[in-house]
Amino acid sequence: MSDTKEPLFNRIALIGIGLIGSSLARATKQRGLAGEIVACARSKATRDIVMELGIVDAVYETPVEAVQDADLIILCTPVSTYADLAQAMSPALKPGTIVSDVGSVKESVIRDVGPHLPDGVHFVPGHPIAGTEHSGPEAGFAELFDGRWCILTPPVGTNAAALAKITTYWEALGSMVEIMTPHHHDKVLAITSHLPHLIAYTIVGTATDLEESQQADVVKFSAGGFRDFTRIAASDPIMWRDVFLNNREAVLEMLQRFSEDLSVLQRAVRWGEGDILEDRFRKTRDIRRGIVDAHQAGTFDAREPDNDGN
Numbered sequence: 001m002s003d004t005k006e007p008l009f010n011r012i013a014l015i016g017i018g019l020i021g022s023s024l025a026r027a028t029k030q031r032g033l034a035g036e037i038v039a040c041a042r043s044k045a046t047r048d049i050v051m052e053l054g055i056v057d058a059v060y061e062t063p064v065e066a067v068q069d070a071d072l073i074i075l076c077t078p079v080s081t082y083a084d085l086a087q088a089m090s091p092a093l094k095p096g097t098i099v100s101d102v103g104s105v106k107e108s109v110i111r112d113v114g115p116h117l118p119d120g121v122h123f124v125p126g127h128p129i130a131g132t133e134h135s136g137p138e139a140g141f142a143e144l145f146d147g148r149w150c151i152l153t154p155p156v157g158t159n160a161a162a163l164a165k166i167t168t169y170w171e172a173l174g175s176m177v178e179i180m181t182p183h184h185h186d187k188v189l190a191i192t193s194h195l196p197h198l199i200a201y202t203i204v205g206t207a208t209d210l211e212e213s214q215q216a217d218v219v220k221f222s223a224g225g226f227r228d229f230t231r232i233a234a235s236d237p238i239m240w241r242d243v244f245l246n247n248r249e250a251v252l253e254m255l256q257r258f259s260e261d262l263s264v265l266q267r268a269v270r271w272g273e274g275d276i277l278e279d280r281f282r283k284t285r286d287i288r289r290g291i292v293d294a295h296q297a298g299t300f301d302a303r304e305p306d307n308d309g310n
């Protein structure tokens with residue numbers, strides 16, 4: 001009798017094969033989680049690259065071809081494409097198929113995808129809290145999800161077996177799974193991910209609007225904090241446009257609070273109120289230390305948040 005383990009899924013279809021899709025393809029293949037991995041990419045150039053990279057078994061031009069006979073479909077494109085993709089692939093979906101995604105916002109995804117799925121198809125939205133500023137199929141790597149959180153936001157009434165299977169899949173990719181409501185997800189991510197990106201895009205934009213003489217020195221001396229902002233501000237413009245268009249309420253709420261807090265610091269700088277500045281900076285340093293401690297205890301994130309040794 002053979003002791004070869006059955007893969008978790010017979011056929012996984014990845015709709016969109018950029019940073020996240022190609023990382024999923026690589027990790028799924030490396031860990032033997034699917035009998036077959038197929039993808040959908042619109043351009044021939046991308047399809048050629050993906051086949052050359054050898055990360056999938058087949059790649060199709062249209063979603064309806066790609067999802068044929070798949071038992072797991074994962075949307076890995078910018079979130080504004082989800083409604084059209086769900087509509088396009090729905091005629092090929094069979095009862096029992098699981099549809100998931102990796103989108104950075106969740107309430108809009110449920111709104112956009114859910115109505116297009118036929119009865120009996122299980123929808124389990126997800127979001128790996130892992131990424132880089134790079135995009136495209138060459139940017140992916142198999143270890144991306146290792147030791148990172150993956151948040152699942154199953155709608156009320158989600159099939160328990162489908163939820164358990166997606167949980168097992170992400171855990172097999174090395175992630176830690178947390179389940180929450182899409183509303184809670186969007187609020188938390190608005191402050192931990194979306195606002196930081198908005199601030200990075202702003203500060204780098206502000207620096208590039210300076211007079212020419214100052215601009216040259218911005219580039220020359222951007223070795224510290226500013227350089228970190230430029231990394232984040234290099235993230236994909238389409239993906240991030242879609243995040244802000246689809247998490248408007250939560251981002252605006254966090255932005256309002258942020259602006260108020262910034263005004264307090266602005267006032268302290270103006271009036272030389274050192275105690276206010278010091279108090280705030282001490283509190284934030286404690287928060288950072290708490291995050292690192294939780295990380296080292298294995299309760300926050302199994303990977304170093306950064307490599308600065310703090």
Ligand SMILES: NC(=O)c1ccc[n+]([C@@H]2O[C@H](COP(=O)([O-])OP(=O)(O)OC[C@H]3O[C@@H](n4cnc5c(N)ncnc54)[C@H](O)[C@@H]3O)[C@@H](O)[C@H]2O)c1
Nearest residue numbers: 016018019020076077078079102103104130131132135136
């Ligand atoms: N980059 C990150 O850090 C990160 C992290 C977690 C989740 N996400 C989410 O993952 C998703 C994909 O992001 P990414 O970083 O992999 O982006 P990416 O730009 O690297 O890849 C997206 C791919 O989708 C393709 N695409 C766009 N529209 C398509 C369509 N209609 N049909 C088929 N393919 C299409 C693009 O050509 C591109 O190859 C987004 O929804 C994003 O919110 C990104």
Ligand SMILES: O=C(O)C(=O)C[C@]1(C(=O)O)C=C[C@@H](O)C=C1
Nearest residue numbers: 104128129130131132133192193
């Ligand atoms: O590390 C990065 O470059 C990221 O921006 C990753 C990051 C994040 O903000 O943490 C970006 C978007 C996601 O939806 C999830 C993860």
